[in-house]
Amino acid sequence: MKKEEAIEKLKRQIQLIDNLKYIIPGTQYREKEKLFIKWKRDTEILIEQIFEKDSRHIEEFKNIFYSISAPNSLTNQQEYERQLKQGLEKGCPILESMIKEIEDYWDENNINQQPIILTLDKIKILCNKFDLFARQIKNRHSNRSTIEIIDEYDVQDLFHALLTLYFDDIKDEEPTPSYAGGSSRVDFLLKQEQTIIELKKTSENLTAKKVGEQLIIDITRYKSHPDCKTLICFVYDPERRIKNPRGLENDLSKTTDGMIVQVFIRPI
Structure with a gap:
């Protein structure tokens, strides 16, 4: 993947985070849950495509705790939203750090760029x-x-x-x-x-x-x-x-x- 393409795709996943942080009680919860599951899977696939599949990058992202269990009361829903928001806020700087790594260490003239094994x-x-x-x-x-x-x-x-x-x-x-x-x-x-x-x-x-x-x-x-x-x-x-x-x-x-x-x- 080219340098600029990798950066642009990671930035796109970061931009989607704000749309996932807050859940409105009611029917929007189910739709928000579907969007979150899709965002998380798409981001994992993207990281694996950009970096080596067994590199620390995908492990660091997967180690972030996101709660996706369905709330069955107002209190549980608030806790669900808190944990989800906290997880997304931890995911954002990790994706930003990946962008910084690509900007600093990738050779933009090499279209077959593979990241240096650190x-x-x-x-x-x-x-x-x-x-x-x-x-x-x-x-x-x-x-x-x-x-x-x-x-x-x-x-x-x-x-x-x-x-x-x-x-x-x-x-x-x-x-x-x-x-x-x-x-x-x-x-x-x-x-x-x-x-x-x-x-x-x-x-x-x-x-x-x-x-x-x-x-x-x-x-x-x-x-x-x-x-x-x-x-x-x-x-x-x-x-x-x-x-x-x-x-x-x-x-x-x-x-x-x-x-x-x-x-x-x-x-x-």
């Missing part, structure tokens, strides 16, 4: 494929020896190897600034990309609660790191000990004090 998207690909890679590497010819993923250090070794597919300058176990009287080391620092990667592996002792607590501490600590604009936390959970992984991801994935935090719990 650092976050590259690492997300590695997180998504890590479990498949970890299981495949166990199957060696003639039962030759291989790496067994027993603990967090094994995860670090494999993930480091995968990072070399995309990045040249990878610093491992980089010291962090002191926090609460102590200091630690980050798993990986991509200095040029100003990105820190923190890895964890669940176990009997590292439960969902403890994972959440550790990540909160990590987020607070890394905010003061001079080379951290983005913090990516990958939690490898092969036994699926975390019962609500998407909930934990959504709770912790946010931008705080200018630092982008993205949590990936895999396998899905």
Whole structure:
């Protein structure tokens, strides 16, 4: 899709938001609901056409909470309208940010433009494929020896190897600034990309609660790191000990004090 065409189509979806924010009690509710469902689906398809289907762009849009359950009383209808309006207001700046990204980084002379795979998207690909890679590497010819993923250090070794597919300058176990009287080391620092990667592996002792607590501490600590604009936390959970992984991801994935935090719990 051409640059100007992509921008124009995203702007059109933004313009439709104002028409969907308010619902008049009565027959208009049903019509408004149909328009909203169409707008949401059309926007998702558009984002997938503009960007890669598995990129963070469509995930960010789908993660916005919109209430579409039918109200059965005045109070429920007011709550429905509040949640719908709140969701649409969150969707607007995300679409505007996509427009800004296209304006700043797309080459308008290239009619076959494909967006650059950004650092976050590259690492997300590695997180998504890590479990498949970890299981495949166990199957060696003639039962030759291989790496067994027993603990967090094994995860670090494999993930480091995968990072070399995309990045040249990878610093491992980089010291962090002191926090609460102590200091630690980050798993990986991509200095040029100003990105820190923190890895964890669940176990009997590292439960969902403890994972959440550790990540909160990590987020607070890394905010003061001079080379951290983005913090990516990958939690490898092969036994699926975390019962609500998407909930934990959504709770912790946010931008705080200018630092982008993205949590990936895999396998899905």
